[in-house]
Amino acid sequence: MTVQTADTAAIPKAGSNLQFLRFAESIAIPAGAVVVSALLFALFLIVIGKDPIQFYQLVWTGGFGSSFSIQNSLQRAAPLILTGLAFAIPARIGLTMIGGEGALVLGGFASAAIAIPLVTGGVPPIVTLPVMALTGMLTGGLWVGFTGWLKYARGVNETIASLLMSYIAIAIMNFFVEGALRDPSSANKPSTMPIGDAYRVGPIPGMDVHWGLAWGIILAIVLWVLMSRTTFGFAARMTGGNLRAARAQGLPVGWLMVICCVIAGACAGFAGFFEVAAIHGQANASLVAGYGFTGILVAFLARQNPLAIVPVAILFGALAAAGGVIQRRMDMPDATILVLQGILFVVLLVSETFYGRFKLFQVKSTGDRT
Numbered sequence: 001m002t003v004q005t006a007d008t009a010a011i012p013k014a015g016s017n018l019q020f021l022r023f024a025e026s027i028a029i030p031a032g033a034v035v036v037s038a039l040l041f042a043l044f045l046i047v048i049g050k051d052p053i054q055f056y057q058l059v060w061t062g063g064f065g066s067s068f069s070i071q072n073s074l075q076r077a078a079p080l081i082l083t084g085l086a087f088a089i090p091a092r093i094g095l096t097m098i099g100g101e102g103a104l105v106l107g108g109f110a111s112a113a114i115a116i117p118l119v120t121g122g123v124p125p126i127v128t129l130p131v132m133a134l135t136g137m138l139t140g141g142l143w144v145g146f147t148g149w150l151k152y153a154r155g156v157n158e159t160i161a162s163l164l165m166s167y168i169a170i171a172i173m174n175f176f177v178e179g180a181l182r183d184p185s186s187a188n189k190p191s192t193m194p195i196g197d198a199y200r201v202g203p204i205p206g207m208d209v210h211w212g213l214a215w216g217i218i219l220a221i222v223l224w225v226l227m228s229r230t231t232f233g234f235a236a237r238m239t240g241g242n243l244r245a246a247r248a249q250g251l252p253v254g255w256l257m258v259i260c261c262v263i264a265g266a267c268a269g270f271a272g273f274f275e276v277a278a279i280h281g282q283a284n285a286s287l288v289a290g291y292g293f294t295g296i297l298v299a300f301l302a303r304q305n306p307l308a309i310v311p312v313a314i315l316f317g318a319l320a321a322a323g324g325v326i327q328r329r330m331d332m333p334d335a336t337i338l339v340l341q342g343i344l345f346v347v348l349l350v351s352e353t354f355y356g357r358f359k360l361f362q363v364k365s366t367g368d369r370t
Contacts, residue, residue, distance in 0.1 A: 018363050025361040026303050033351040034301070037344040044339070050330060062325035063318025074209045077310075077317030079104070081216030082271035083295025084313055085223055086140075086264040088304040090148070092227055093260045094240035096159045099147055100268040101292025102166030103140035107269025108276045109173040110139035112192045112283035113181060115199065115276075125199045133273045140269020141262040143169060148261025152254035170288055177284055191284035201278040212274035217310055219267060224306040236260060268292060294320075297341055300348050316341075 042052035063073045086100035111132040118128040147165055150156040176182075178190040201210050227233035239246040239253050246253050271291065280286050298316055302308035319341070323334045356362075 021361045021363060025355065025358070026305075028361075029351050029354055030301050030303060030348065033347045034344065036351075037340070037347045040343050040347070041340050044343070050332065055326065055330065058325050058329055059319060059322045062322025068208075069318075069321060071208045072321040073314060073318040074207075074213050075317070076320045077313040078210065078212035078216050079271040079275060079289075079291040080295055080298050080313035080316055081220060081310055082212070082267045082274075083292045084298035084302065084309040085216075085219060085295075085306055086144070086268040086271075086292070087296045087299040088302065088306060088309060089223060089227070089264045089267070090144075090158075090257075090260050091299065091304045092233075092240055093236045093256055094243065095148065095151065095257060095261065097144060097147065097162045097261060097264055098159060098293070098296055099144050099162030099166045099169075100264070100295050101288070101290065102162075102169030103143050103265045103268035104272040104275070104292050105166075105173050105287045106143055106169040106272070107136035107140035107265075108272025108287045109176070109192075109283040110269070111136040111273040112195070112276045113176070115195045116181070116193050119193070119195055119199055128195075128199055129201065129277060132277060133270065136269040136273035136276075137266040138269070140272065141266035144265025144268065145258055145262035148258045152257045166292070173283065173287065174285070181283075183282070186282075186284070189284055189286075191282045194282045195277065196281075199277070200281060201274060210274060210278035212271070212278055215270070215274075216313075219270075220306040220310050223263070223267075227306065232256075232259075268295075294341065297345050297348070300345070 038056070042055075045052040045055055062069055064070055083100040083104060086103065087097060090097040114135045115128060115132050118131060143165065144162065147156075147158055147162045150161050151158040177192060181192050182190050183193045201212070203210055204214055227236060235246070235251050236256050238249070239251060239256050243253065272287065275287055275289075275291075276283055294316060295313075298309055298312050302312045319337050323337045326332055326336055327334045
């Protein structure tokens with residue numbers, strides 16, 4: 001007679017080992033993708049006759065080489081944290097939403113539009129700025145939330161729908177900025193009325209970085225807790241892992257999708273508010289800066305982990321901050337950084353196929369048969 005025995009004391013240990021190995025895998029594979037991307041881009045630089053060592057030295061100098069460089073990197077990282085969250089939250093429930101750019105633009109425009117009567121009416125900044133922020137978040141949340149509803153209620157592909165909705169959002173902004181809400185004094189660059197220095201979001205004390213960075217970090221922590229330590233987050237992860245099983249368990253799959261999309265859109269709309277209230281002071285074509293699309297890459301590299309999005313966004317902020325230095329010192333176009341980001345995105349997509357394939361990150365069976 002064959003009897004199967006198992007060391008029950010080893011079960012918790014195996015579980016902890018599995019969690020550690022999965023964590024290590026989630027770090028090692030994206031890190032490897034970054035290294036491979038850097039090597040491929042170095043080959044690209046060699047082909048076009050440029051020095052890759054000088055390039056990466058300038059990236060470090062432009063991103064972290066001085067106090068000014070660090071603060072410039074953090075300033076550029078602020079919207080990337082929020083747009084990275086705008087992609088990561090729906091991704092946790094299995095949705096590929098790439099409409100962060102549209103939600104940012106429309107949220108920023110809505111913030112600027114609601115500010116016009118408040119500023120001209122003399123409403124104090126302590127009231128105007130929260131109203132602007134809430135308007136931007138509500139606009140972005142409803143915009144992306146509608147895309148989530150289309151997925152749930154009508155079966156519309158969320159990737160295509162969110163991309164098309166982004167173009168519609170930009171068109172709406174251009175329609176009003178170049179028409180009814182155009183400031184007559186903005187002759188060369190159509191814009192809404194400036195909100196004025198008194199209504200601008202100031203810098204964090206001791207830094208030359210606006211408060212969008214601090215709020216982005218706070219939201220990243222809050223959303224990490226929501227998605228990792230609450231029943232809502234567990235239900236969202238379960239839905240993303242197996243939609244049929246979630247439905248079989250009676251989970252409100254449709255509402256989970258819509259709520260996650262509303263949260264995502266609110267994050268992007270919040271980024272739009274800060275672009276208006278802290279950077280531009282008005283809504284115009286400068287809102288279409290590509291932060292929504294770069295946020296997708298940030299979230300991919302962070303594996304949709306809200307906490308990991310923060311350092312990854314700072315890394316990409318440093319790359320953007322170094323663009324000007326590279327352009328001046330190496331006589332290369334500012335779009336060179338976009339080529340590096342494109343290579344990184346492709347390598348990251350390929351690296352997704354390697355999860356679960358390395359024996360190094362697999363738990364070895366310890367069961368005995370006697």
